[in-house]
Amino acid sequence: MTEPLRLSKRMSELGLCSRREADEWIARGWVRVDGKVVSELGTKILPTQRVTVERQAAAEQSKRVTILINKPMGYVSGQAEDGYKPAVALVKAESRWKEDTSPTQFHPTQLRSLVPAGRLDIDSVGLLVLTQDGRIAKHLIGENSSVEKEYLVRVQYIKPGKLPEADLQRLNHGLMLDGKKLLPAQVKWQNEDQLSFILREGKKRQIRRMCDIVGLKVVGLKRVRIGRVKLGDLPVGEWRYLAEGEQF
Incomplete structure (x- = not known):
């Protein structure tokens, strides 16, 4: 048996809107399930049921910046x-x-x-x-979400010599934070004191903590791209x- 789920969650899964927007639209009577208006918050439906929204909802959404x-x-x-x-x-x-x-x-x-x-x-x-x-x-x-985020990171190596190639590879894949393995990243030198990081996740202070593990001190961090x-x-x-x- 397919389990029923909240209408707002189903609308979010379908990419129609966020769950908060869904609740707002349901309350305004802008949502139909199998052609019938549903205006009660918390209503549950089956995934096989057809969900449509009134034109006012799309108009409201297009005004969002x-x-x-x-x-x-x-x-x-x-x-x-x-x-x-x-x-x-x-x-x-x-x-x-x-x-x-x-x-x-x-x-x-x-x-x-x-x-x-x-x-x-x-x-x-x-x-x-x-x-x-x-x-x-x-x-x-x-x-x-797997949207790429790209950063330019100015660093100082706090140990003698240069960052070993093996540690650069660890930045690309092999580090753990908070007891979990990080997703593969793309990390490479831009010049002698600046790295480019491309990540598909965003743990708190992730880049600074990654650098810290391999002996790099971050002295500047700039995000230059999100997706395209x-x-x-x-x-x-x-x-x-x-x-x-x-x-x-």
């Missing part, structure tokens, strides 16, 4: 903490990148429900994604909209 910031040092990704400002504080009309080609007009209401899709430490800089779109958040940070979206020429402390047709 995704913003790319070049985060400076000293800002936290999410909620304000220990006197440090959250990156969303940078999102205002005057700090929008002058070369942003998106036709979207900035309005303070866009700051509502704008959440970071992935973290960037307070002492790291570069590409940070803030989004109102639950589908994008799930794609970037959901437990099954690059930081490019976006200036530090400025932001732009994710362009129409631009995909991670």
Whole structure:
């Protein structure tokens, strides 16, 4: 027997929206199961049942914005903490990148429900994604996400000589954090004191901890790409909209 599951979970599985959005749409009467409107939260359905959404839901979703910031040092990704400002504080009309080609007009209401899709430490800089779109958040940070994230990492070797080739290979595959094996990464030298890291996961302070294990001290860390979206020429402390047709 196929087990029934919550309608909001099924909508998320189908890629229609996030679970939070699903609950909102169900409450508004915008969701149909096998052609019938379902407006009761917590309703369970079978995976074989057909789920459709009204046009208003798609219209509402298309208004949701995704913003790319070049985060400076000293800002936290999410909620304000220990006197440090959250990156969303940078999102205002005057700090929008002058070369942003998106036709979207900035309005303070866009700051509502704008959440970071992935973290960037307070002492790291570069590409940070803030989004109102639950589908994008799930794609970037959901437990099954395999979107690549690329970083440029300036390092100092704290032992005599140079980092052995065997330790560079360990950075690529073979290290463990929190008792679990890390997924394979792509780590290579860009120049004598800078490494490029490409990861498909994002444990807390992962790169710094990986470097620490092999005797490297991180002196600078910058995220330059998430999936197919690059930081490019976006200036530090400025932001732009994710362009129409631009995909991670």
